[in-house]
Amino acid sequence: MAQTNPPFMSGIPELLLLRLLGEQEMYGYELVRAVRRVTGEAISLGEGVIYPALHALERQGALKSRRKAVGGRTRVYYSLTARGRQRLARLAGEWRRVQSGVETALAGDAGAAS
């Protein structure tokens, strides 16, 4: 793994893609910019992350795609399936669990008794 964002990124691309595509259909190149925008520039994912992730999610039935020609270029638009919606809900819940666990650990007194 090379790093730009570094650690803490596992599962994040998938979560963000599902989140964005849950609102509206988008194409890969657009998602690269959208991720930056909706995370307040905190997270940036390259095409080498986005495209493979999109393909994997489609293979798993969480996304469906359709090609659309726009001004001579072809774009591949992705949108969530019902399965994808379930996956988003599950992942978001898991994120919240991990997030709150870490938050508790960072904030709290590490020596405090249970």
Added chain:
Amino acid sequence: MAQTNPPFMSGIPELLLLRLLGEQEMYGYELVRAVRRVTGEAISLGEGVIYPALHALERQGALKSRRKAVGGRTRVYYSLTARGRQRLARLAGEWRRVQSGVETALAGDAGAAS
């Protein structure tokens, strides 16, 4: 990667270990339970994660260890070095950046203009 907690765990073990050892020295087996406790049972790390992580951090100079015999058994106590303290500060900052980026993405209107 097998999963118990599943995704979102990259970098978390290292962050939690540094956090805990920044408060007081502890030994591996103790850390397994301490992680569960300080995360409010949200996160559980097995020995197969803790020990290799401890060894790696020591190798990198973020931790130092000392053996201590306690009732016939030998425990290896770890504590933070100055280097480890820096690493904790940097990792905690990165965690906060990623965390807030995801938070913004999950909470906000994904379609909102910048």
Added chain:
DNA sequence: TTGCGATACCTTTTTATTCGAGGTATACTC
């Protein structure tokens, strides 16, 4: 006195997945 659960350490193998770098091609602007 043996057997078992808890304590305490450790390593090896598997497997997912992020990331950078590179590759193709079209469109638009200068």
Added chain:
DNA sequence: GAGTATACCTCGAATAAAAAGGTATCGCAA
């Protein structure tokens, strides 16, 4: 006609989390 932006894609490397399994000691109970 050169360069930049758009748009798709793949490959290879590196990381590191997790499970499972291995050793040994201790204390307790049957």
